[in-house]
Amino acid sequence: MLELTDLRVHYGNVAAVDGVSVTVEEGEIVAIIGPNGAGKTSTLRALSGLVRASGGRVVFRGVDISRWRPHRIVALGLSHAPEGRRLFPQMTVIENLRMGAYRRRDGLAIERSLAEVLERFPRLAERRRQLAGTLSGGEQQMLTIGRALMSDPTMLVLDEPSFGLAPLIVREIRTIVESINRDRKVAVLLVEQNARMALAVAARAYVMETGRIVLSGPAAALRESPHVKAAYLGG
Amino acid sequence: MRIRGGIAAVVMMALAATAGTTTPGAAQDKTLTIGVLGPLSGGAASYGVELVRGAEMRAEEINKGGGLKVGSDVYRIKLVSYDHKALAADAATAANKLVFQDKVKYIIGNAVGATCNAVQTVTEPEKVLFSFVCWGTSNLGPDKPHSFRAMLSQWEVAEPFYRWVKEKHPQVKRVAAISPNDTSGKDTNTAVVKALKGLGFEVAADEYYERGTKDFYPILTKILATKPDMLDVAAAPPGEAGLILKQARELGFKGPKGWTAGVNPVTLVSIAGKEAAEGVWSPANINVKSDFVSATVRRFGEEYEKRYKEVPGVIAVANYAAFDVFTKAMQDARSLDTDKVLAALTQKPFDTVWGRLVLGGKETYGIDRQFLYPVVISEIRDGKVVDIAQVLPAALKK
């Protein structure tokens, strides 16, 4: 469904992403783990069109979207919940969710999606009239995921959904990701520094360090890898 | 690169060839370059435009008539004009350009008080004869023997104007004056206040606004609260005077209106609208089409309108006359030497488009450098300027 081939991203002369190849199959949850600064976020920004890749190809649903601008990629069914939540702080919860459905014109279906998201995130339903900037960290993350769902995507890209959240909330997020994948058959590409959580959710995973993929395989196998154990799972 | 060099060489040769063929012809006619300064853009642009056109018309008449004969030489007149945007700094720069780069000995035409002072810092030390239509006492004086005012100023017109108001409109007791907040504005209001007090009027308000103001409601509210019988938009340029009168009318002012130092009533009427401009008296306006003006002024007006599709204001006439006076003085002096022309200027009256014109003003300025000619008082009636009286400046009566 998604195929990154030899993707490269440069900022000036510095290569942030240096030949990364990743595939995600239909309905699959795939994780990319790695330390801060490994190029994970740059990879995602390139695949959703926020930065122009300096090399390689991005193919989504059989279409080469390497040179597309973000709004067209969203319309094709790829929804990206970015690092740092990036909500619209001066808009209410509801307005944020409606922004997620910006490309859609089917009014009734949008209302159905909205009801569905509010049902999935009861906390958001309680705070529907509140400005997004005033929500707690966990609520903001839920709103980010909820907003990403509003475009009715076939694939969800989540960048550090657990960042800065308490363990209890991280577990909640994990459950939500799993249920989305299960109920809606949405493929998920999950980027995380929290390797323990990522490897628990994903079927397959990639380990990315200094712009390259250094390890990949089924999540269960990676959990047993000495390198992963030493570097990411705290021994 | 080589090709371009080749083209340049060809152009140079062509230029050299044409220059070669025209030089002998040009030797017969010498060129006399005369400078014109003025605001050619911005709110006072109409002044500059009239200055240039007035000069242009006289210069072309002279050139068409075979050039200016000074002694045994014949000169073709060439005008060089610069825009100083009514800014003193730009005026100094422009004057420097005229004097040191274009080497002019005569600058005939400039407007807006502060710029005159700036130009004089260049012209006086260089003995360049400088004629202008700026108002203000500081522009004329024994320390500035090479400077001339080619138009009646508020000092010449305020007193006769208000004497006429007092005689013909005795109901006017309290007068409010408003001018721009600069040298020419201050001078005008001062002259108006002096005339008012001398004639026994009450001064209701003596106010100033910043040039470029568009909204006069605040200042007018303050002025109208003093309940003046008459409002004098003294030294306001036509655009701003028009806005003041329009807005004064909107605020309910219905009394007589004056424009002591007003020029270019056509612009005033267009900005103020016919109703708000109705009845404005001015001792400095003229209607070049009225029966009242001399036949020469009327002819000038017709010629001007034919050329520029606009009716000339007093500045165009004044600079045309100034050009006439200076070139005549050159002929009288039989020289272009500025000292000799200066002597010729103060010797005798000139016969000009205004009629008889003398240089006077010693009582006010300490030196006879002010052009004096009859004051015409006009009134705006139904959007048109109608001349209604002629009075002589105090100095001219003697």
Add this chain to the structure above:
Amino acid sequence: MSIDLLVQALLNGFGLAMVYVLVALGLTLIFSILEIINFAHGEFYMLGGYVTYYAYALFGLNYFATLGLAILTVGLAGVVAERLIFHDLRGKALNAFIVSLGLLWVMQAGAQLAFGVLDKPVPSAFSGIVRVLGLVISVERLVVTLSAIVLIVALYLFLRLSRPGRAMRAVAQDADAAALQGVNIEAVAALGFGVGCALAGGAGGLLAPVFAVSPAMGALPVVKAFIIIIVGGMGSLPGAVLGGLLLGGVEGLGALFMGSAAVNILGFLMVIAVLLVRPRGLVGGA
């Protein structure tokens, strides 16, 4: 000094404030969406004035139709300017500063060539005055102020309720996030620049009959707009309205007690005071 006079002075100050608020809103809209300050904003105001001069004063089109025409024409000119000049400068404040200064000179010089340097009068569409309790209000200014308020409300509704309006607000708050929701940033930038310029054009159209039009007419409203924005807070619509009322009130009262030169610096004193006490502006958000 009577109360009447004080109230009249305040009314004078408020009289045209809403028009300057329109200019300020255009400027701040463009800033929020493109993160650039368009120093040629006043020239779009001037363009609106000339549209009014030609359509209304010369051609005799209806006053309100002319206003609509001025808004559309100048808005279109804004879109063209964005596509040709500013679209690569989004977020590059310094480059945009230099380029927009250049545009300012080009447009002013162009206007001088095309329209002439002299003030062009535009006849008043409404004459007469209303007297209420000893106060004088000109009908023309009343219409102008009401029209400006209608336009401000229309802008508010457009930003709140319409799809492109929501997109503009989203881009203003977080451009990347907006792009990830499917907002076409380039189209919104062009449209936002156009709407910003259209507001200036509308203001120019409204004030053309009150004053007169000239190539340099854009300088004054832009200075006022900057004061309004800094006082009210960049990017805030209620802030701009509040800033406009404050500036109008201070100038109106100031004219009563001080000379006109002093009044002109009051606005700047207000800016300094606000910057010292509350640099974000009175209603400025984070």
